[in-house]
Amino acid sequence: METKNVKKIVRDRYGKVAKSQSSCCGSTKVDADQVSKAIGYSSQELESIPDAANMGLGCGNPTAIASLKEGEVVLDLGAGGGLDCFLAAQKVGVKGKVIGVDMTPDMIDLARDNAEKNSFVNVEFRLGEIENLPVANDSVDTIISNCVINLSPEKQRVFDEAFRVLKPGGRLAISDIVLLKPLPESVRNNETLLAGCVAGAELKDKYLEMISNSGFENIEVVQKTQSSTEELNLNERDGDPVLVVEGEIINIEDLEEIKDDVECIQESTQSITVTAIKPK
Numbered sequence: 090m091e092t093k094n095v096k097k098i099v100r101d102r103y104g105k106v107a108k109s110q111s112s113c114c115g116s117t118k119v120d121a122d123q124v125s126k127a128i129g130y131s132s133q134e135l136e137s138i139p140d141a142a143n144m145g146l147g148c149g150n151p152t153a154i155a156s157l158k159e160g161e162v163v164l165d166l167g168a169g170g171g172l173d174c175f176l177a178a179q180k181v182g183v184k185g186k187v188i189g190v191d192m193t194p195d196m197i198d199l200a201r202d203n204a205e206k207n208s209f210v211n212v213e214f215r216l217g218e219i220e221n222l223p224v225a226n227d228s229v230d231t232i233i234s235n236c237v238i239n240l241s242p243e244k245q246r247v248f249d250e251a252f253r254v255l256k257p258g259g260r261l262a263i264s265d266i267v268l269l270k271p272l273p274e275s276v277r278n279n280e281t282l283l284a285g286c287v288a289g290a291e292l293k294d295k296y297l298e299m300i301s302n303s304g305f306e307n308i309e310v311v312q313k314t315q316s317s318t319e320e321l322n323l324n325e326r327d328g329d330p331v332l333v334v335e336g337e338i339i340n341i342e343d344l345e346e347i348k349d350d351v352e353c354i355q356e357s358t359q360s361i362t363v364t365a366i367k368p369k
């Protein structure tokens with residue numbers, strides 16, 4: 090699938106998410122708090138941020154392992170409604186700064202609205218692509234990202250850009266979906282599963298290799314869990330069987346043409362949280 094087509098699919102889908110403030114890639118909303126707690130956020134953390142910032146879109150909690158310090162500059166790749174930005178803002182304090190970058194205008198509007206209504210003065214949201222960051226060289230202490238880089242068709246470029254904007258000694262802390270084995274082409278080319286953080290995922294070893302290729306050192310997978318993908322029968326809810334991917338509900342009826350291949354997603358995907366350092 091061409092790069093421009095992938096970006097359009099992702100931008101369109103998440104634009105709809107921002108407008109509806111619901112979870113991505115499904116016609117049925119999963120409780121956002123339930124999803125976020127399942128992937129590592131505490132009740133206290135979720136209560137400290139704007140309700141509209143939590144849409145249940147992540148696959149981990151990168152702020153929990155980023156070792157953020159007061160006064161630091163933090164960059165969030167694919168900030169969405171701002172959940173991780175607002176958590177980071179509380180850790181770096183008023184002397185610090187958090188920058189959230191997202192390529193979807195509706196998400197930027199939502200995040201800025203969340204910041205303004207809740208008086209987050211040390212958070213800034215910028216419209217831009219994570220493959221071409223609107224951020225100066227050597228200007229950021231820590232980069233975080235949550236279930237976003239898998240959506241990019243140019244992942245090596247994303248890590249190269251992350252390396253560029255980090256200060257020497259800067260840290261990378263990202264949660265993402267990776268593959269333990271290749272997915273069938275029918276799954277990789279499915280637009281619904283692309284926006285659902287599955288079809289665009291990279292093989293785990295290749296993913297870590299790309300981080301290394303960008304120049305990062307001390308690369309460590311600090312958390313890993315089998316992707317929470319399962320098939321549920323919701324007859325009691327007067328619905329058809331559905332696929333649940335990282336808390337997102339996708340009607341299997343919508344995937345009828347690849348239904349046989351969908352079964353491989355559970356055993357092929359994994360959620361990981363990775364840390365790395367830019368050498369001084």
